[in-house]
Amino acid sequence: MDLSFLPQLPFALSAPIMFGALLAAGLLAGEAANRYASLPRITGYALAGVALGPQMSGVLSREVLHALSVLIDLSVGLIVFELGFRFDWRWLKRNRWLLVTAVAESLFGFGAIFGTLVYFGFELVLAASAAAIGTATSPAVVMLVSHELRAEGQVTERTLLFTAVNSVFAYAALTLLLPLLHLELRAGWLEALLRPAYILGGSLLAGVAACMLMLGLARWLGKREDRQFVLLVAMVVLTVGVARSLNLSVMITLMTLGMLARNLDRRHVLMPLRFGYGGQLFFVILFVLTGAGLKFGAWATAAWLVATLLVVRFLGKALAILVFGRLSGVRPGGAGLLAIALLPMSGLAVGMVRDTSALFPVFGQQLGGILLAAVALSELVGPLATQFALRRAGEAHPGGQGG
Amino acid sequence: MDEMDFRPSAAVSLGVELELQLLRAHDLDLSRGAADLLELLGKRKLPGAVKPEITESMVELNSSVHLHHGSLRDELVVMRDAVVKEAGVLNLRVAGGGSHPFHDWADRRIFPTGRFRAILERYGYLAKQFTVFGQHIHVGCSSGDDAVYLVHMLTRYVPHFIALSAASPFYQGEDTEFQSSRLTSINAFPLAGHMPFVRDWAEFLEYYDKMRGFGIVASMKDFYWDIRPKPEYGTVEIRVCDTPLTVQRAALLGAYAQALAAYHLEERPRAPARAVYLVNSFNRFEASRFGCRGELVEPYESRRKKIGADILQTIETVMPHALKVGGADALTELAADVRHGYSDANWLLECRTMRGSLPDVVREAAARWAGTPAGVR
Numbered sequence: 026m027d028l029s030f031l032p033q034l035p036f037a038l039s040a041p042i043m044f045g046a047l048l049a050a051g052l053l054a055g056e057a058a059n060r061y062a063s064l065p066r067i068t069g070y071a072l073a074g075v076a077l078g079p080q081m082s083g084v085l086s087r088e089v090l091h092a093l094s095v096l097i098d099l100s101v102g103l104i105v106f107e108l109g110f111r112f113d114w115r116w117l118k119r120n121r122w123l124l125v126t127a128v129a130e131s132l133f134g135f136g137a138i139f140g141t142l143v144y145f146g147f148e149l150v151l152a153a154s155a156a157a158i159g160t161a162t163s164p165a166v167v168m169l170v171s172h173e174l175r176a177e178g179q180v181t182e183r184t185l186l187f188t189a190v191n192s193v194f195a196y197a198a199l200t201l202l203l204p205l206l207h208l209e210l211r212a213g214w215l216e217a218l219l220r221p222a223y224i225l226g227g228s229l230l231a232g233v234a235a236c237m238l239m240l241g242l243a244r245w246l247g248k249r250e251d252r253q254f255v256l257l258v259a260m261v262v263l264t265v266g267v268a269r270s271l272n273l274s275v276m277i278t279l280m281t282l283g284m285l286a287r288n289l290d291r292r293h294v295l296m297p298l299r300f301g302y303g304g305q306l307f308f309v310i311l312f313v314l315t316g317a318g319l320k321f322g323a324w325a326t327a328a329w330l331v332a333t334l335l336v337v338r339f340l341g342k343a344l345a346i347l348v349f350g351r352l353s354g355v356r357p358g359g360a361g362l363l364a365i366a367l368l369p370m371s372g373l374a375v376g377m378v379r380d381t382s383a384l385f386p387v388f389g390q391q392l393g394g395i396l397l398a399a400v401a402l403s404e405l406v407g408p409l410a411t412q413f414a415l416r417r418a419g420e421a422h423p424g425g426q427g428g
Numbered sequence: 429m430d431e432m433d434f435r436p437s438a439a440v441s442l443g444v445e446l447e448l449q450l451l452r453a454h455d456l457d458l459s460r461g462a463a464d465l466l467e468l469l470g471k472r473k474l475p476g477a478v479k480p481e482i483t484e485s486m487v488e489l490n491s492s493v494h495l496h497h498g499s500l501r502d503e504l505v506v507m508r509d510a511v512v513k514e515a516g517v518l519n520l521r522v523a524g525g526g527s528h529p530f531h532d533w534a535d536r537r538i539f540p541t542g543r544f545r546a547i548l549e550r551y552g553y554l555a556k557q558f559t560v561f562g563q564h565i566h567v568g569c570s571s572g573d574d575a576v577y578l579v580h581m582l583t584r585y586v587p588h589f590i591a592l593s594a595a596s597p598f599y600q601g602e603d604t605e606f607q608s609s610r611l612t613s614i615n616a617f618p619l620a621g622h623m624p625f626v627r628d629w630a631e632f633l634e635y636y637d638k639m640r641g642f643g644i645v646a647s648m649k650d651f652y653w654d655i656r657p658k659p660e661y662g663t664v665e666i667r668v669c670d671t672p673l674t675v676q677r678a679a680l681l682g683a684y685a686q687a688l689a690a691y692h693l694e695e696r697p698r699a700p701a702r703a704v705y706l707v708n709s710f711n712r713f714e715a716s717r718f719g720c721r722g723e724l725v726e727p728y729e730s731r732r733k734k735i736g737a738d739i740l741q742t743i744e745t746v747m748p749h750a751l752k753v754g755g756a757d758a759l760t761e762l763a764a765d766v767r768h769g770y771s772d773a774n775w776l777l778e779c780r781t782m783r784g785s786l787p788d789v790v791r792e793a794a795a796r797w798a799g800t801p802a803g804v805r
Contacts, residue, residue: 111454119516177452179464179518248784287454297455297787354517356467420460422535 043093048306050077051313065408067169067312072405074316085317093314095269100311101165101373102265102279103304105192106257108164109283110298111182112189122353123183129345130187130367131194134160137341138334145330147391150205154381155392157202159338159399161195161371162188165315166407169308175422176415180359184366184411189280192371196277199377200225206385217384228273232281235264239286244294253296258303276373312404315372319401323394331398335370342367359418366414369407374400431647432636434572434629437493437662440690440753441568442500442682446489446671447481447561448511448797449528451521456790458485458531458559461520462539468514475503478511482544483536483559485528487511493568496754497686501679505799508675512798521794524678525776526561526596526610526670529786533557533600554617560610561671563593565682566663567689572629574693575657578664579623580700581692582655582685583708586668587715587724588742591735592762593669593681594719595772598786607719607773608670611712619645620652625702632657654712664689668712673772673796683758687750688742694749703727711735719771736766 051070058069077084085093117124138159142152167188171181200221207217239260246252261279268278286295323331343364350360378396382389415421452459462484469478477490489507494500508522515522536556538548548555569575594607606612614620626632639645648658654668666685672678691697707725714722720736743750743759750756765771775796779789 113453113519116453116516116519119519123517177460179461182519248788293783293788293791296785297457299455354464354468354514356464423537 043089044096044310047077047313048309051309055309065170065412066173067166067308067408068405070309070312071316071319074313075319077313078317078319080319080321085314090314090317096307096310097314098265098269098275099262100307102261102268102275103258103300103307104165104168104311105276106261106279106283106286107298107300107304108168108185108189108192109280109285110287111185112284112287113186114288116186120353122349123186126346126349126353127187127190128194129349130342131160131191133341133345134191134338135194135198135341137337141334141337142392150202150208151388151392154199154202154206154388155396157195157198158374158377158381158396159195159334159370160198161192161373162367163369163371163373163403163407164188164192165308165311165372166369166404167366167411169312170408170411171415172304172308174412174415174420176420177422178418178420179355180362180366180418181415181420183355183363184415187363187367189284191367192276192373193280195371195373196274196377197225199381203381203384206381206388220384224272224274225277227271228268228277229281231264231268231271231273231278233285235260235267235278235282236285236289239282240290240294244292248294248296250296250299254299257298276376311372315375315404318375319404320394320397321401323398324401327395327398331395331402334395334399335368335403338370339364339368362414362418366411368403368410370400370403372400372404432633432659434569434575434657434659435662436570437568438495439568439570439574439693440686441663442494442497442686443491443566443661443663444489444500444504444678444682445491445564445566446504446524446675446678447486447563448489448671449523449525449561450485450487450515451523451528451790451794453519453521456521456787456794458528458536459520460484460537461515461518462487464518465511465515465520468517469510472510472514474507474510476507478507480539480541480544482539482547482555484539485531485536485559486561497679497683497758498754500682501676504675504679508797508799521791521798523790523794523797524561524595524671524673525772525793526594526608527599527613528559528561529598529776529789530601531559533559551617554613557613557616560596560613562610562667563669563671563678563681565589565666565669565685566658566661567666567685568661568663569657569689569693570662572632572657572659575659575662575664576623576626576628576632577696577700578689578692579655579657580625580704581698582664582666582688583622583704584727585688585742586654586708587711587722587735588739589666589668589681589685590670590712590715591719591722591771592684592739592766593672593677593772594716595670595672595776597773597777598780598789601786603777603780606717607771608716610670611668611716614652617652619650620654622653622705622708623651623656625700625705627700629657670772673775673793674799675797677772680758680762683750683753683755684743684762686753687746687755687759690749690753691746698728701727703730719773720766720769739763739766 050073054073055066055069058064059066135156139156167184203221268275346360346364378393382393450459450461476492479488481488533556536559538544596608596610599609658665704727707727711724722735723732724735743763750759779792
């Protein structure tokens, strides 16, 4: 009898199986974390990733993770696009102290990490690069927590705004530091200057082009929420793809697209954006995959330094917000909560560390592990902080389903 | 009984309360910014007062007492500018209009004070659906008896105030085909409606004591009537108006109420009649559904008239009194609007046709409220 119609064992883990299984695993772990440990669902998603990742069970090997990196980019793309789309220049124009606070929040966060690393004897330029990377708050964590809680209010809005600002600050600062790093480490001139210029300039240009195309198409489509939703998703996916193909930064390209889409749309052809349940899929996938890629290695060797960095980073940010927050119209008590909400370090740091280390191996050897350990911790604990802050501020919806 | 002592005030003096929408900048839905906004406004010196309202998506402007609608308008402009400016600090927008075109009532949060919580507990979802925005006009009276008389007289004009102020054609994301859909939310309350047919203040107090004795009301605030006497201010309070899209129109409506009150209190042209209350709910419906194009039943002559025509005729009748209190220009302006078929509701409907979506309507309404010329926002 010919049994060739039966599948060969073991059968291959195809893309749909992986995608579906990761979604289900993340979903169940998130729900379990929430039900049995009162943790935010995100922490559960990330823990599922840690369990499946190369550090533990190895179901998700490094090769598989690499193959799935397109999913990470898509998720990050959607999230930073939405974050950019929420970013409102006119608010900063109306409220100058808010602009001052946002800039100070980035600068003080940067300064605190930089100072600490210098104090512990790291070279200036290396310390500055690490500080730039560490300044960013995780767009994914603050977006997902605020979605889950259906949070609304000044602390929520400002958390999102400051996250957009410090993410851009981190990337721009790091890019500007690369030529200095070159002087320090005598890397090739051309690469050290041209590469950041290409990535930054190219990402901006790609974002601008995508925005023009999107606004033109939206005007032609007219004001129908269902059509515009499909258009937004199509443009975001397309732009992520283009950014990847051109070796540009997905984060900068999509943030540019989002910010410009909001602030250049003078005729208001774009409707307000609601990703709803669809967005949730990408959040789950993103956190499972980020969890799988987390590296805790430096915890064994430099736990105290990692912990110190996270603490001073918080203190720096808190100081800026406490000093300038009241002037920008934050109510008493709101400033502290805002600083707590901004705690989670950005998973984007993983990419930045990777890129910087590729150029300058010394950076990776000295500081890569420490930064990655800090990210790992804050991916797991950070959501708790953000959730606590938004709840405490009274901005969570009673029907919101955070844990 | 102190709170029911009628404290006389200068006859036909004028004051208004305006309930306003607080909006999120990014999607133009209702926000929850009332507490933060009130905190910021608390640091400024302002004429009048800004107060919380039932849900966190609204605030209320209270003017001080005026003898002339012009000074009322000027004060409202100052208050409006302050509110718009401080709202900008929080990235909130402010708008007039009787309803938010597309908010979901279930998302509303009750402003956390004892009284508002009690209302939520008592009325359930009605309290959240009560997130509608009205203008209340206070007209001063020198005695409780005058106030009772004036309530009976002004009830005849309820459809006028509805039609002139109508600014809530959209509700829960749909075109209701009403000029004012807001009144429908108020009708649901058990103590909505009108004052009973009492002859004077003494008889009103008797009625009030009875209702208190039954435990149905605890204070005058519990009556959600279209027009009610307000003994603590010494006024009659007209409560059927939608908040207009501009403070200028709010002041015009005040001037109309003032002229009507002056005419009736000075000339006493009619005696109170039960017939006014027989036709009231029919007239009220016509006005909220069709505005000035609706028909009302004139209770004293028992015949039907177009509401718009009746307003124009009334304006002519009360014009001499408007001249005396300095409201002639305001009435002329209102009459012109009636002739041209202008209403804030029609403006909103046109805006939707031109701009294509309800968020656009809200954005334009907010710009109109702020007095920003088109294109500068």
